[in-house]
Amino acid sequence: MKVPGRGDGTGRGHGGSLVAPVSRADFRRVAGRFASGIVVVSTSLDGIGHAMTVTAFTSVSLEPLLVLFCAEKIARFHDAVLATRTWAVSVLNEDSGKTARWLATRGRPLEGQLDAFRHHPGPLTAAPILDDALAAMECRTTAVHDGGDHSIVVGEVLAVSEPKPGSAPLLYYASGYARLTDSSA
Numbered sequence: 001m002k003v004p005g006r007g008d009g010t011g012r013g014h015g016g017s018l019v020a021p022v023s024r025a026d027f028r029r030v031a032g033r034f035a036s037g038i039v040v041v042s043t044s045l046d047g048i049g050h051a052m053t054v055t056a057f058t059s060v061s062l063e064p065l066l067v068l069f070c071a072e073k074i075a076r077f078h079d080a081v082l083a084t085r086t087w088a089v090s091v092l093n094e095d096s097g098k099t100a101r102w103l104a105t106r107g108r109p110l111e112g113q114l115d116a117f118r119h120h121p122g123p124l125t126a127a128p129i130l131d132d133a134l135a136a137m138e139c140r141t142t143a144v145h146d147g148g149d150h151s152i153v154v155g156e157v158l159a160v161s162e163p164k165p166g167s168a169p170l171l172y173y174a175s176g177y178a179r180l181t182d183s184s185a
Contacts, residue, residue: 028175035173038100041069042114042128043087044121045080049114049128052077053104055172056150057089065157067139070150076110078151085141087155088127090119090163091134092170094179099130100170101177124158133163 042051056070067089071078081087092100099117102108118131122138129136139155146152171178 032174035171035178038092038096038170038172038177039069040090040092040099040103040130040133041071041077041081041087042090043077043081043084044126044128045084048110049119050077050080050110051103051114051128053100060154066142066154067137067157068152068154070147070152072150074149075106081153082141082144082151084127086125086127087139087141087153088122088125088129089137089139090128090130091136092130093132093134093164093167094170095167096130096132096170097177099132122159129161129163131163134165134167134169136161136163 036055037057039054039057040051041054041057042049044050052071052075054069054071058068060066060068069089071081102116103113114128119128120131121127122129122136125138125140127138129138137157138159139157141153141155143154144151145154168180171180
């Protein structure tokens with residue numbers, strides 16, 4: 001089935017109207033209507049902890065156990081995680097807005113960037129795991145795919161833990177942090 005304006009060569013949408021290109025602002029606004037959890041992905045390179053707030057994270061497979069996240073190619077974290085090929089994921093709880101904002105700040109000092117947050121090295125990867133995380137995973141990169149201005153990093157899950165289970169997750173919705181209003185969901 002051909003969709004008007006999508007490969008039929010007419011440049012026209014439903015009802016024959018012209019289809020305008022999607023602007024970045026419109027795309028960001030509409031994509032932001034999808035609520036997502038917030039994680040911190042971290043790695044350790046030459047004894048220095050690197051970390052980044054991530055909303056583009058998902059499970060991929062149960063056999064083998066795989067997850068993925070997307071890292072912007074211009075971020076310092078991008079090169080560090082590709083070099084180490086091992087990383088940890090800390091799922092943020094609803095009280096972790098300060099952590100999420102700090103680790104999403106461009107140009108923050110690399111040295112000591114995690115000093116304000118209790119964390120420990122993962123036993124398998126040495127990647128920092130946040131002590132207040134709802135859940136954590138240690139991973140080894142199995143594939144990296146091009147995703148435009150991001151890399152899609154796929155990793156095998158080596159270990160899981162629940163440093164501080166029991167609270168609700170921090171969410172990202174419409175370009176801001178949000179909480180679940182009904183935790184029975």
